[in-house]
Amino acid sequence: MKTTGGSDDQKRRAAERAAELVSSGETVGLGTGSTTAFAIRALGRAVDGGLDVRGVPTSFASRELARDVGIPLASLDEVASVDIAIDGADRLDADLNLIKGGGAAHAREKIVAAAASRFVVVADPSKVAETLDRSVPLEVLPDARTVVAGAVEELGGDPELRRAERKDGPVVTDNGNLVLDCEFGRIADPASLAADLSATPGVVEHGLFVGLADEAYVGTDDGVDVRR
Numbered sequence: 001m002k003t004t005g006g007s008d009d010q011k012r013r014a015a016e017r018a019a020e021l022v023s024s025g026e027t028v029g030l031g032t033g034s035t036t037a038f039a040i041r042a043l044g045r046a047v048d049g050g051l052d053v054r055g056v057p058t059s060f061a062s063r064e065l066a067r068d069v070g071i072p073l074a075s076l077d078e079v080a081s082v083d084i085a086i087d088g089a090d091r092l093d094a095d096l097n098l099i100k101g102g103g104a105a106h107a108r109e110k111i112v113a114a115a116a117s118r119f120v121v122v123a124d125p126s127k128v129a130e131t132l133d134r135s136v137p138l139e140v141l142p143d144a145r146t147v148v149a150g151a152v153e154e155l156g157g158d159p160e161l162r163r164a165e166r167k168d169g170p171v172v173t174d175n176g177n178l179v180l181d182c183e184f185g186r187i188a189d190p191a192s193l194a195a196d197l198s199a200t201p202g203v204v205e206h207g208l209f210v211g212l213a214d215e216a217y218v219g220t221d222d223g224v225d226v227r228r
């Protein structure tokens with residue numbers, strides 16, 4: 001999986017501490033991204049050691065990794081609830097509001113996070129900001145791309161279709177949709193912008209996670225900073 005932002009050691013520290021929160025008998029939401037991948041690997045080792053859990057992956061990539069490391073899996077539609085979800089973030093503010101979707105998986109990530117009794121964010125210090133200040137990914141129905149882009153401009157944003165790095169074409173999500181990365185500058189009122197984006201027809205899901213995270217584990221060079 002692609003590595004972004006802070007060091008792998010910082011990410012690993014955060015993710016391994018979060019994985020220790022999981023108990024036998026629990027259903028665990030498995031987020032997506034390079035930080036969460038460390039948690040999935042740690043859970044795989046714990047399963048080898050006797051931990052009895054089932055994982056609910058939030059993307060094709062996390063499903064493949066979880067399967068490789070031996071975590072028993074259930075799909076989202078097979079579970080009524082999730083005990084704990086562990087996932088990364090692209091930005092994390094002081095109120096634990098997030099911008100997610102760097103891996104274009106935020107639609108399923110949000111469903112799993114919202115279904116979880118406990119949602120734990122794992123991150124490195126490069127993700128932490130006073131105010132959310134990064135472009136917001138929108139998963140959009142392919143046919144709605146142009147009208148959603150117009151609606152984003154009316155909200156004061158600057159939308160850009162996400163393109164695949166090594167292919168000549170757009171990024172297509174696991175759900176067969178496109179991603180618009182929308183620059184809004186510093187987002188002073190994430191709840192208000194989230195409501196406007198949710199109300200825009202054609203938006204399958206946006207990457208603002210407002211009021212969902214219960215705690216954040218931020219890996220540093222010598223430990224883990226726990227934020228609640």
Ligand code: 5RP
Binds near residue numbers: 033088
């Ligand atoms: C995927 C996500 C990721 O959790 C987010 O992009 C952080 O990824 P990483 O841990 O690789 O920095 O939201 O949709």
